[in-house]
Amino acid sequence: MRIHDATIPYKEYTLNNGLRVVLSPHKAAPVVAVLMMYQVGSCNERPGKTGFAHLFEHMMFQGSENVPREMHFKYVESNGGVLNGFTSYDLTTYFELLPTSKLPLGLWLESDRMRSLVVSQENLDNQRAVVKEERRLSVDNQPYARAMERFREIAYDNFANQHSIIGSMEDLDNATLEDAQEFFRIYYAPNNAVLVIAGDYDGRRVMREVRTYFEDIPPQPAPPPVDCSEPDREERREIFHDPLASVPALAIAWKIPRRNTLENDALQIAGEILVGGRASRLYQRLVKEEAVAVSVSGGAEARPAPSLFRIFTLYHPTVSPERVEALIYEEVERMAQEGITEVELERVRSQILAQRWSDNLYYGMQSPLGRALSLAYCALFEGDPGEVNTMLQRLMRITPEQVREAVKHYLATSRNRTVMTVLPASSQGGAA
């Protein structure tokens, strides 16, 4: 495969109010993605206010000066589009995927809520209830989910990285209208966002329209910087009793450098070879050769902040967690000593290209939304949407020796390591 096949074209502009705009033409289908990404996520939350960035994301669908409550959904869907928003540790994203002819509608909707969001007590209370149900659905009522929330708290040492995106019920209850107004003013300013338009649009008129809708929204002082740095530390271990689980699990993580560093890139490759898919070393060792586990998954996160290299395995109750843990370290140690083979590296390179071309509507390059998301991440995290192309080239050039070095330094050690065993509550002595 030729790497340049996967180049994403783009043009970049900055409006007078600081809003960055990225355009990326792709005429494969008469569809256009309008994506607005704000540089705020759960890492910006303060103690006592966990979950706020995500709760606020819900408020962005509750109406603005010219778009009454419920109408954001209706305008998009009744025009044949889809929409959503999501909050992560480091940013909050909103998008509409629309028929080409509806691009002005997307620009109008995004600009109206950036300019004039309506934040009312009634809407806040209602969305607070919805988010609490979301927490019950995704965390409190699911096996392993509470454990993984706790795992993050002990894997990191800095509050900015530790707490969950969904937040605690108590903190959700404490969120006030003033919090929401303040949050909107500080973080939802044009100079703290990037707008990406990708897909099939009319290149001759699009920037004129973007300026019409967005350029007179006033900028705000830059948000306070957030310190996401992590100290080095010794190993931390915990046992978690999960009343909803029936199969024991083992989670291991190491703190690793941020995305778009040589180390993180090398650990992305290591992650694919260790736990990416059925040909991976840990799947073969734990599930097939030793038959001690049902499944194993994980890999390297790519946050713009200290990230985690995670391994999660569901293991057989007849096996001791110590044995499973020792087998995992054996494989990590082997990679640190002997490195990886060219054959493995070739396989991973194919997989990286295939992921780039994946047909996932949200992540792959076949879809305008996937292109828009990749460009927006690079615009905000690396300050340059063009990194979307150079990052791929760098990743494809990583050598076996660089992978071995990174594994040896970051994974073949108990430094910065966190280990959690999740035991079904029934293994405390209750009936199975």
Place this chain on the structure above:
Amino acid sequence: MNRRTPPPDHPMGALHLPSPEKTTLSNGVNVWLLPNKRAPVVEFRLVLPTGGRAFDAPEWLGVAAATARLMTAGTPRRTSLQIADEAERYGGSLGFTANTETATMYAHCLAAFTEPMLELIADVLLNPAFPENEIEIDRTNTLQRLALQRTQPEFLAEERFRKALFGAHPYHYLAPDEEAVKHWNAEHLHRFYRQHYCPQGATLIVVGDFSPRRLLKQLEAQLGAWQGILNQDKLPSPNAEPAETGIHLVPRPNSVQSVIHMGTLCPSRHSPDYWGLLLGVSVLGAGASSRLFLTVREQYGYAYSVGAHLDYYRRISTFVASAQTATENTSDAIRQIQAEIDRLLNEPVPSDELQAVRNYLIGRHMLSWVTLGSIANLFMQIAIHGLPVDYWHQYPEQVRTVSREAIQHACARYLRPERMSIVVVGEESPQHDLGAT
């Protein structure tokens, strides 16, 4: 400028939707080719009409699913590791799934590896070895996965819901039988494979960047040796009425939320009532401007995820409305969902709301043509359900023209409250009296 109202549209050209080139291999495999160069990728889908769970013998529930899982566990020439490694080296993946009626193969690769990928697919499809050691590993893991599934509220709801709707009919099969898992062996899998993985009746769909002429030649060379007589689908039709209506509680200790499934049986996609039902159910529960979303979630805050849809089988379809809500709100949420269904039976859909739903369905449909994989999935639906090959080309017109009367008629006929089965998975609580049976 005027910011008060939505801006006018840009002009848009007509959408050209591709049609498959259809042909048949000498052994009877239907082949549908959709060459398309928008990405350097090739997607493969294979539909085996009777490879699904409903064709399990009642005392061997789970063999269909195990056969599908273990198709990639080895051939005389390749181990399971070699199969996984090769598929990944081609920038792809390869796997089989047993659904209710069909078994399906999903595979894809980077276009440069189309020929070796096809050779791999052929080896796996024609020569599965079902090695004993792989069966043993799968046996242990299946039992563990079963224990895991029994902790997942959505799985428990789906399992009970199928029993309520289908009763003893094989469409209700979902989880494997624990005793069967413990005792099946390679011969069971080989037998199921011989009876249900046959070229006759199978449909192979290929979408992506390839040359049709070369690919066809290679398909004949690689798959031509695949032989076998199809075991026809002789399942009886399920009853038209649900086996159990009313409310059924599945106790799940330590739950903080109730998972609610409410629904009933509807006619198949071939029924004249189908389009009316589709539109009605979409008004009720498709997307974020649907009635259920706007009342149960946005007005009352009872649920994060709430909606309704139709699931399709060859002989029937099912209507499902679902939500998850805090234990103490369970009966209120059920009442809200029922009230919204009743409104659909008793009042015609207002014309602006109907127009919005038509646009939503057509728009969603157009998005299915954006990626190669979703195009392959569209045609897989046609193969699975025996729909006319131009079904998706006609879809926008059908959605645009179904009348309000047809919608109300279909909903009033099938979504009546006395036909509903309601399953609640959660904590038994004195705070909500469900009158469960």
